Amino acid sequence: MKDQKTAMLYGLGTVLLWSTVATAFKLALADLAPVQMLLVACASSVLVMAVILLLQKRWYLVFSLRKKQYAQSFGMGLINPCLYYFFLFGAFDRLPAQEAQPLNYTWALVLAYLSVPFLGQRLRKLDIIAGLVCYAGVVVIATRGAVTTMSFSDPLGVSLAIGSTLVWASYWIIATRDTRDPVVGLFLNFLFGLPVIALICWWTEGLALPVTGSLVAAVYVGVFEMGIAFVLWSYAMKKAENTSRVSNLIFISPFLSLVFIYFILGEQILPSTYIGLVLIMMGLWLQQKKVKEREQELADG
Structure with missing residues (x-):
């Protein structure tokens, strides 16, 4: 049975787990x-x-x-x-966690682009605009704000x-x-x-x-990021009366992740990270907006 409240709780649980994994990745990679x-x-x-x-x-x-x-x-x-x-x-x-994590979020935009040749979907102007905004954010993060020199921190x-x-x-x-x-x-x-x-x-x-905290962190990644989070998200999608509202929860994750990165890893969050992340999220929001419009067209048709 559909239950939006339960779907949102499953979705929030998933987002919380996703928010911790960048920190867990770095802890695991300390010794592994x-x-x-x-x-x-x-x-x-x-x-x-x-x-x-x-x-x-x-x-x-x-x-x-x-x-x-x-x-x-x-x-x-x-x-x-x-x-x-x-x-x-x-x-x-x-890369520092604050750089690697936002770059990984651009996969949703890549999926939209690859869907054109492989799934026969149409590329719209909004997809192109979303891509320009998103990858502007990628450049800001990857260059740590030195966009005019295009000098990447770690190519x-x-x-x-x-x-x-x-x-x-x-x-x-x-x-x-x-x-x-x-x-x-x-x-x-x-x-x-x-x-x-x-x-x-x-x-x-x-x-x-090595039997250290890194081993525990790697187990955490396997249990929660690769396992439980996937199951929770599946349940959230099945229970949702409005999947768009649940999907929008993913925009919380990268910002919440920076909190864990700052307090647990001790990384000083650079201004370029905030600027780049906002641009990436704006691009993804634009792309999501296009998907919602397409779903509405199908529903009305």
């Missing part, structure tokens, strides 16, 4: 290499999603798919978690952050044709991706992990 962190987080996520499926009495769905869908799980697992989190954690390893880190948005948006475009149960699908993606991550970790960094 990105691939080691990914191994711990992915393994934790697989376990928590298995428990969720058992509690929901939907475990049988894991074994009821067609062979083609298991092959699909492996292919999508190579994209997410493998490739996406390699890029994302690599970006957080090189590779910025490239990894932008690359993660391309991978994530591509993943969701592929997922539009995914008929599997969402939680089952994510569980299998991570399950099939885990051995690949373990092999790469063993080959590059080794499997000996």
Whole structure:
């Protein structure tokens, strides 16, 4: 049954969890290499999603798919978690959290652009304006305000952050044709991706992990960012009478995240971060506005 109040509570819970992950990423990367962190987080996520499926009495769905869908799980697992989190954690390893986190939020705009060639959607003027505003914010953050010199603080880190948005948006475009149960699908993606991550970790960094707070932070990322947050957001969307109101909650997350980054990580938040983040959120709001208009047109038609 639809219940907007419950949907908003699920949505707020998700946003709160998303707001903490940039801080958790940096804490985990203090003693772990990105691939080691990914191994711990992915393994934790697989376990928590298995428990969720058992509690929901939907475990049988894991074994009821067609062979083609298991092959699909492996292919999508190579994209997410493998490739996406390699890029994302690599970006957080090189950039301050206040820079890497806002850059990652531009994935929604990338998704709109990639939907034009791959899903046959039309590119409107508002998409172009949203893109210009959004990426103006990216430049402000990436150059730490030195926009006239175009001197990037860490070109590779910025490239990894932008690359993660391309991978994530591509993943969701592929997922539009995914008929599997969402939680089952994510569980299998991570399950099939885990051995690949373990092999790469063993080959590059080794499997000996330091037993420190970084290990706890990596487990936190796997349990909450990769696992529970996804399930809560799914519930929020299912319960919502008005999905736009729930979706708008995501605009709280990056600003709340700066609070955790400042007080827990001790990063001095630069003025350029605030300016760039406001521009990125404005661009995303414009893009969201276009989506709402399209939904209204369909409803009226």
